[in-house]
Amino acid sequence: MPQNRAPLREQLFRIVGLIVGSVVGIVAVVVVEIVLGLDTGIWLTTLIIGIVVAIGIGVAGAVVGGRLGQRLVGDRIEVAMREQGEKKWRHGRLTVSRGQMSFQRYAYQIRIPKGEPLDLRVTRLGADSGRRPPLRQIWSVNPQLHIVELETDQGPKELAALPSRLTELHVRLGQ
Secondary structure (H helix, E strand, O other), rough: OOOOOHHHHHHHHHHHHHHHHHHHHHHHHHHHHHHHOHHHHHHHHHHHHHHHHHHHHHHHHHHHHHHHHHHHHHOOOOEEEEEOOOOOOOOEEEEEHHHOOEEEEEOOOOOEEOHHHHHEEEEEOOOOOOOOOHHOOOOOOOOEEEEEEEEEEOOOEEEOHHHHHHHHHHHHOOO
């Protein structure tokens, strides 16, 4: 298990996304009912029940997803990494030991390992300055991630992770 669990505020982006997606789906169903001319009471009831269910799904998703996520990831740290100056992020997980890390890339941003792990010897991990990805990259990377510089034996890279994971990464690398 991870040494430090991610605070709930760091998972807020995922939870809100789950609730908003559910509410958008409910609203779409209600709009179809209105367009088809169904009774006002039916679509109003559907809307109220739908919103309550969406909030329930969001809360349940947060609880179950948090526990399942911890079990899937274990003591690995989920990150996005890219070559310095490159625009495309590669999502994956790190297995970290003192001075070294192994980056296992994910396929399509989901937790399915893709290819061989990239073994890196870390010479320096930059401090967390609070730098975040730009909003135009919101579809490919979580805007709550903080970006730090990473010096390795294979050249400079940029690493993006949740703040609590960056703290854990510094501790595990011994820096």
